[in-house]
Amino acid sequence: MCGIVGYISKDNNSKSLQIGVEALKRLEYRGYDSAGFAFFDKNKKEIFCQKSVGKIAKLEEKIDSNLPSANPIILHTRWATHGGVTEDNAHPHFDCQKNIYLVHNGIIENYKELKEQLIKEGHKFNSETDTEVIVHLIEKFFQGNLEEAVRKALRLLRGAYGIAVIARNDPDKIVAARLGSPLLLGLGNNEYLVASDPAAVIAHTKKVIYLDEGELATITPDNFFIQREPKEIEWELEDAQKGDYPHFMLKEIMEEPEAIENAIRGRLVEEEGVVKLGSLDSMAERLRRIKRLVLVACGTAGYATQVGRYMFEEYAGIPAEVDLGSEFRCRKSILDKNTAVVFVSQSGETADTLASLKEAKKKGNLTIGITNVIGSTQARETDAGFYTYSGPEIAVASTKAFIGQLTALALLTVYLGRQREMSLVTGKRIVSELRKLPDLAREVLKQAPKIKEIAEKYKDFKNFWFIGRKYNYPIALEGALKLKEISYLHAEGVGGGELKHGPIALIDEGFPTVALCPSDSVCEKMCSNLQEIKARNGKVLAIATEGNEEIKKIVDDVIYIPKTLEMLTPMLSVIPLHLFAYYVADFLGCDIDKPRNLAKSVTVE
Secondary structure (H helix, E strand, C coil): CEEEEEEEECCCCCCHHHHHHHHHHCCHHHCCCEEEEEEEECCCCEEEEEEEECCHHHHHHCCCCCCCCCCCEEEEEECCCCCCCCCCCCCCEECCCCCEEEEEECCECCHHHHHHHHHHCCCCCCCCCCCHHHHHHHHHHCCCCHHHHHHHHHCCCCECEEEEEEECCCCCCEEEEEEECCCEEEECCCEEEEECCHHHCCCCCCCEEECCCCEEEEECCCCEEEEECCCCCCCCHHHCCCCCCCCHHHHHHHCHHHHHHHHHCCCEEHHHCEECCHHHHHHHHHHHCCCEEEEEECHHHHHHHHHHHHHHHHHHCCCEEEEEHHHHCCCCCCCCCCEEEEEEECCCCCHHHHHHHHHHHHCCCEEEEEECCCCCHHHHHCCEEEECCCCCCCCCCCCHHHHHHHHHHHHHHHHHHHHCCCCHHHHHHHHHHHHHHHHHHHHHHCCHHHHHHHHHHHCCCCEEEEEECHHHHHHHHHHHHHHHHHHCCEEEEEEHHHHHHCHHHHCCCCCCEEEEECCCCCHHHHHHHHHHHHCCCCCEEEEEECCCCHHHHCCCEEEEECCCCHHHHHHHHHHHHHHHHHHHHHHCCCCCCCCCCCCCCCCCC
16 A cells, blocks of 8 residues: 556557556655556557656566557555565556556455465465455456446445456456545546545546445446445445354454454554555644643543553653543543544444534544444544554454554554654664564464463352553453453452552452553552552462563462563563463353344444
8 A cells, every 4th residue: 555546648648658647646745665657558458557666766667668649557666565675566566467457555354264265266376465365355346347347346245445446358447446545536638637635636627526435436448437336335244254263352363463463454653653554644734733631531542541541641742531432422521622533443333422422523633533343433533543453353351453543543642642752762763663563462372271270260169359550551441341240240440549448358278360460661560559469368360471480479370461662561461360260261152253232333322
């Protein structure tokens, strides 16, 4: 993904290739690592394609001055996501017959299963990208009408896309479509341009049509047609495959490293210590003026925002507060013009969060959305935002989506912080540690057998405390929520420093505590809290950082996590809590994926 340009002219403009390349150059500011184009050669009745690694100038060096009129033409600059920086991975991509050529921005979440099926059907792939599955799907459905084949192919995709497509056997048209990735149509004088950014078309026209979510457009030299059809989810919960896992929840916990990878893919610029959140670029100046953030969410997403509050205040230097969606909408919030409201929701359809979004928009505040579901109501209604790309989450109790939300909030922290006083050194360090997180998370998951043994040891207790401080206080709340959601055991999360203000009265040998004690700025204080518990004969299961051998002297059991930045420890410390809750519930024979009284997406108030 990065920049898309398409061009088609009624006059069969001999400079169409030049026009397309110049339009593409106007998108260079977005950053990219390769470029390419494809156009229909009317003389040879073939599509000519050229790609190059590096800057557009490298691509221009390959252009033959004797090339024929390029009409229609599609062009692309790529920022590597799936697959390395190579010409094969550069766009445009083509099908087996070299009939259909396509450029794409976005991420296709279910590309692996689609690719496997297409290979079984005989399709030959030339790249490592997720994009190539789209062009082979279009090939599968193509029977002479390009837009009909595109429409059928898109119904099978999960993820985000902005695409432009041409076909040798249905020439004189560009088919464009979008879902979660911006795309517009520029209406020029006897010419049309398709682009992912208005900067590409401004030299030719100021008259543009922004494609709405789910829209498909067919552009010919003479006219354009925009088709809008109802959205329909193409898979049922029962159709999703657990593979060899006994429950979706365990499968999704094991996918947590991939959730981090999906959230950061294509967004980290390590050498500059910044992150790329292209959907926020149009709001960059307004975001720079923001003096305060209000974070609104419900349930597990609400705990993610509490972690985000610490991140924003400590690293971005922005005062932040957290509010429940069900409370924000009911009280008279004091929001001035310098306050932005950030909404976090897995589904993007949470009723209380959407009602709060409506209130914030009424007051004229800038609204930012973080969600997992492409085209959801929240995604459409917020002023700006971005997706976590965690993939479909089937189990009611959220796990990998929570990890995705934490990662997204860390990305937003760097984005806003680098606009302000966050130094290059700090930015580079956070970005570098974010890149390491998926592998660190995999190291935690290797301890699943040990965590299962510990869960069996604790399964017969009826009450639990979960305690933490600073960044891991919200993780204590999340750990308690997971245990109560799926095992129906009583569990409460509390700040480690709050025990002595009342809750410690409940501590005895029958009331164990799960304590988050990573080696961070509050580790010593947490150890003091553990001493208070042990003095009252309470059992303690600790989550600690590798190398901390001293903690074994004051706890009954310990699970270790790798060392990372303090602000990123929640992405690692929560994984053992998810596994602990899962295994306890499994030992108790609970209906883990569909716990009683709960729904996956809370669309009622």
